[in-house]
Amino acid sequence: MYTAKHKGKTVGKHLKVGPELEKYRREVNNYHRFQRLFSEFVSVNEKICEMSPLPYKNDTLQKDEIKKKSLRKSKTKSVKK
Numbered sequence: 001m002y003t004a005k006h007k008g009k010t011v012g013k014h015l016k017v018g019p020e021l022e023k024y025r026r027e028v029n030n031y032h033r034f035q036r037l038f039s040e041f042v043s044v045n046e047k048i049c050e051m052s053p054l055p056y057k058n059d060t061l062q063k064d065e066i067k068k069k070s071l072r073k074s075k076t077k078s079v080k081k
Contacts, residue, residue, distance in 0.1 A: 001013065001014055001015070002015050002024050
Protein backbone atom coordinates (compact mmCIF):
# COMPACT_ATOMS: atom_id res chain seq x y z
CA MET A 1 0.00 0.00 0.00
CA TYR A 2 1.22 3.48 -0.89
CA THR A 3 0.18 6.39 1.35
CA ALA A 4 0.69 10.11 0.83
CA LYS A 5 -0.75 13.44 1.93
CA HIS A 6 -3.10 15.16 -0.52
CA LYS A 7 -4.77 18.46 0.40
CA GLY A 8 -4.06 17.83 4.08
CA LYS A 9 -5.47 14.30 4.15
CA THR A 10 -3.70 10.97 4.02
CA VAL A 11 -4.72 8.91 1.04
CA GLY A 12 -3.79 5.32 0.33
CA LYS A 13 -3.53 3.25 -2.80
CA HIS A 14 -3.09 -0.47 -3.16
CA LEU A 15 -0.35 -1.16 -5.66
CA LYS A 16 -0.18 -4.19 -7.89
CA VAL A 17 2.98 -6.25 -7.75
CA GLY A 18 5.02 -5.70 -10.89
CA PRO A 19 5.40 -2.61 -13.06
CA GLU A 20 3.09 -0.40 -10.99
CA LEU A 21 4.92 -1.15 -7.73
CA GLU A 22 8.32 -0.65 -9.38
CA LYS A 23 7.21 2.67 -10.84
CA TYR A 24 6.17 3.95 -7.40
CA ARG A 25 9.44 2.72 -5.85
CA ARG A 26 11.43 4.58 -8.50
CA GLU A 27 9.39 7.74 -8.02
CA VAL A 28 9.77 7.64 -4.22
CA ASN A 29 13.52 7.02 -4.55
CA ASN A 30 13.79 9.92 -7.01
CA TYR A 31 11.89 12.16 -4.61
CA HIS A 32 14.25 11.24 -1.74
CA ARG A 33 17.23 11.89 -3.99
CA PHE A 34 15.76 15.28 -4.93
CA GLN A 35 15.36 16.14 -1.22
CA ARG A 36 19.01 15.26 -0.51
CA LEU A 37 20.28 17.24 -3.50
CA PHE A 38 18.15 20.25 -2.63
CA SER A 39 19.42 20.15 0.95
CA GLU A 40 23.00 20.10 -0.35
CA PHE A 41 22.19 23.00 -2.68
CA VAL A 42 20.85 25.07 0.22
CA SER A 43 23.94 24.32 2.31
CA VAL A 44 26.30 25.33 -0.49
CA ASN A 45 24.29 28.49 -1.16
CA GLU A 46 24.43 29.46 2.53
CA LYS A 47 28.22 28.99 2.55
CA ILE A 48 28.55 31.13 -0.58
CA CYS A 49 26.46 33.87 1.01
CA GLU A 50 28.55 33.76 4.19
CA MET A 51 31.78 33.98 2.19
CA SER A 52 30.77 36.77 -0.16
CA PRO A 53 31.78 40.26 0.99
CA LEU A 54 29.30 43.01 1.61
CA PRO A 55 29.05 45.44 -1.33
CA TYR A 56 30.85 48.43 0.19
CA LYS A 57 32.07 51.06 -2.23
CA ASN A 58 33.68 53.11 0.46
CA ASP A 59 32.78 52.99 4.14
CA THR A 60 32.16 56.71 4.57
CA LEU A 61 30.45 57.07 1.20
CA GLN A 62 28.19 54.10 1.94
CA LYS A 63 27.29 55.42 5.41
CA ASP A 64 26.43 58.84 3.96
CA GLU A 65 24.15 57.24 1.37
CA ILE A 66 22.37 55.18 4.03
CA LYS A 67 21.86 58.25 6.19
CA LYS A 68 20.43 60.23 3.26
CA LYS A 69 18.01 57.42 2.38
CA SER A 70 16.81 57.03 5.96
CA LEU A 71 16.36 60.79 6.31
CA ARG A 72 14.28 60.87 3.12
CA LYS A 73 12.14 57.98 4.35
CA SER A 74 11.57 59.51 7.77
CA LYS A 75 10.62 62.87 6.21
CA THR A 76 8.07 61.27 3.88
CA LYS A 77 6.59 59.24 6.73
CA SER A 78 6.14 62.33 8.90
CA VAL A 79 4.55 64.25 6.01
CA LYS A 80 2.07 61.43 5.26
CA LYS A 81 0.83 61.25 8.86
